[in-house]
Amino acid sequence: EVQLVESGGGLLKPGGSLRLSCILSGVRYSDAWMSWVRQAPGKGLEWVGRIKSKGSGGTIDYAAPVKGRFTISRDDSKNTLFLQMNSLKTDDTAVYYCAWVEKAPSSMSTWGQGTLVTVSS
Amino acid sequence: QSVLTQPPSASGTPGQRVTISCSGGSSNIGSNSVDWYQQLPGAAPKLLFYPNNQRPSGVPDRFSGSKSGTSASLAISGLQSDDEADYYCAAWDDNLNGYVFGPGTKVTVL
Numbered sequence A: 001e002v003q004l005v006e007s008g009g010g011l012l013k014p015g016g017s018l019r020l021s022c023i024l025s026g027v028r029y030s031d032a033w034m035s036w037v038r039q040a041p042g043k044g045l046e047w048v049g050r051i052k053s054k055g056s057g058g059t060i061d062y063a064a065p066v067k068g069r070f071t072i073s074r075d076d077s078k079n080t081l082f083l084q085m086n087s088l089k090t091d092d093t094a095v096y097y098c099a100w101v102e103k104a105p106s107s108m109s110t111w112g113q114g115t116l117v118t119v120s121s
Numbered sequence B: 001q002s003v004l005t006q007p008p009s010a011s012g013t014p015g016q017r018v019t020i021s022c023s024g025g026s027s028n029i030g031s032n033s034v035d036w037y038q039q040l041p042g043a044a045p046k047l048l049f050y051p052n053n054q055r056p057s058g059v060p061d062r063f064s065g066s067k068s069g070t071s072a073s074l075a076i077s078g079l080q081s082d083d084e085a086d087y088y089c090a091a092w093d094d095n096l097n098g099y100v101f102g103p104g105t106k107v108t109v110l
Helices: none
Strands: A003-007 A010-012 A018-025 A033-039 A045-051 A060-062 A070-075 A080-085 A094-103 A107-111 A115-119 B009-012 B018-023 B034-039 B063-068 B071-076 B085-093 B098-101 B105-109
Touching (some): A018 A033, A033 A107, A045 A080, B009 B018, B018 B105, B071 B085
Parallel strands (some): A010 A115
Antiparallel strands (some): A003 A018, A018 A080, A033 A045, A094 A115, B034 B085, B063 B071, B085 B098
16 A cells, blocks of 8 residues: 655744655655645645656756745655755645655645644744 | 636535536646546545546546546536545646646535
8 A cells, every 4th residue: 555654844933944754655666756735724735846756867846936945855765755845934834745646747646644834923 | 826727616416417627728738637636624635537537446437537628527427425525627737847736626515
């Protein structure tokens, strides 16, 4: 069974930084393309970014609202995906999901449980 | 404003067929596959179809998807109370070089 477990959410002030982690099990992580998606309270889904496997070039793509502030990375030795979030704004308050992109370019068939990030002064 | 448009709500009685539309453009639906996700209250989203329109295991065949040009639609036949959820369409957008979600459609079973 494919599973994703996220961690790292919390409450912080505008301008702060936070790193989220996501561990994938049940598939060969090194071959996996992974994405982050967020959902603000009471709002719809918003794609944050995607990282391809190293075998597919390791390309990372970001949504415009987070480009330059957020960084997606991976540690294949630990089956772990990361989302480093800097210069956080109140608009970044959301539940953040990591997801496994099972079918290219972005069909996400397995999602984590989500972790809440609250940015507030 | 999303580049994909969906009606905010849809409803039906148990057993009815409900259809949700998703309209986009040439850079997204017109040139890439469309994904549909179901999000039950308080839960993570769930993929309803793979790009070839096959369903992941556990997704009943009451759900079907179609695409024509720059529009797509999701049909739910034999509507059940368990189908009350938010439904999102999504597609890769070649102009934005990113994945875009529609605003979501809330399905209510009357």
